[in-house]
Amino acid sequence: MESDSPHRVEIPPNFEDAPIDDLVQLIADMLERLISHNDRIPLSPESLTRFHSRSAPSISVLDYLKRIVRFTNVEKSVLLITLFNIDQICARVPLFTLSSLTCHRFLITSITVASKGLCDAFCPNALYARVGGIPVTELNVLERAFLAMIEWRLMCTREILQEYYVNLVRTHSAGRYFLTGADSPSSSSDSEIDLDSGASSPTETPSQPSAVLLEHGTMHEFVTRPTIEQNMAFAALQQLQAQQEGMPHRP
Template sequence: MDEPERVRLPEGFEDVDVDILVQLVADMLVRLITHNDRVPLSPEAVTRFHSRSAPGISVLDYLRRIVQFTRAERVCLLITLHYIDQICTRIPTFTLSSLTCHRFVITSIAVSSKALCDAFSTNNLYARVGGIPVGELNMLEREFLRMIDWSLTCTREVLQEYYASLVRTHSAVPSSRPSSPSPAPGPTQASTILVETTTVSPEPPQPPTVEQNMAYHEFQQQGRGGRS
């Protein structure tokens, strides 16, 4: 049997093919889900992101659908991993599982696109693509911002570290038998990405852009009953 063809990936995440990045991110999320689904769900751990049952679409196909219809940028895909780490650090009871992943991902990309990108879609489009009502996405967005404490940005170096971690993890194991990038915690302990961003050289904070100020104003209007 022939071995699968290996793709040589660029060093910088800005140059990687978007679909390859989607595959890398989806692979990481699926491995997290596979582990975390073994963790018993306690009542206090239930969040607005929990679905009654796991969606019928795979994580990979879901991410591809989002990218296809919203033109989500690479930074939005990568920073989703950073958001997972930050939220799980702030709220240890939260876990990314088959019941939370899809709703978390569409909310993360909707929020990050407004914070980081010059052009972004409306919540109406994100909701249609994500398969949830727009009113529900609006509530998920507010809950997401509360959980992340409005800390929506990070440096390019942090994103590059996540990309490098994805590449190392993916290339270090056969594609048919993925394993965790680090020793797996016990079956009763939830797992996160856990890239140590404190060792990454920080950049000085940048003032908000016009687009970010407009997005914040739009969010405030939604909270007052306006439509997204």
């Protein structure tokens, strides 16, 4: 497909330069695919968290993100670090899944926490809560639960956020976006992750490269983290095992 096709959108190679509307589209596309997958997993009582709603909100993930961006002037790094936070929590709390019942509360909480940790200027919790459609007392509780789940590790490197950005472009469900300077959709960096298998490119080891978490300029230990794509594959395995366990035994 030609790069000047009206069906494809060229965006800058660095996430800092990308239009925020395109970044929202990319993130929402990934989250909606993840939610669609995880909603097929039976919900068990032990997997319930503070982030679970009684029913799925009527607003889509895309419209919810657009609302947050419109009223809170959220920064691009804060949006991308939400994906990193999903990976952090899924690694530390294996029972947690991002679904239609948890995604909206998770998003507004992650953005609230990350804005405070990364930005010089941010909104009060009362505004984040009003934009997110939850009481401020509930957001306060969610914020404490969220910080405990990520063990107060609020930072990650710019390189990690850039990896998320590149992979969002590469794995977009409609293949609509491409980076400036990319000759074709296959001209991706060696660090990208295969969506179907969860494995890295042939030049990398099968596991996702470790992330260096930073706090006040200090380098902490390397933490191996599963990617969102790997979480999807693991969720599929859990679903298959649950189905097999529910089948009658045959001698």
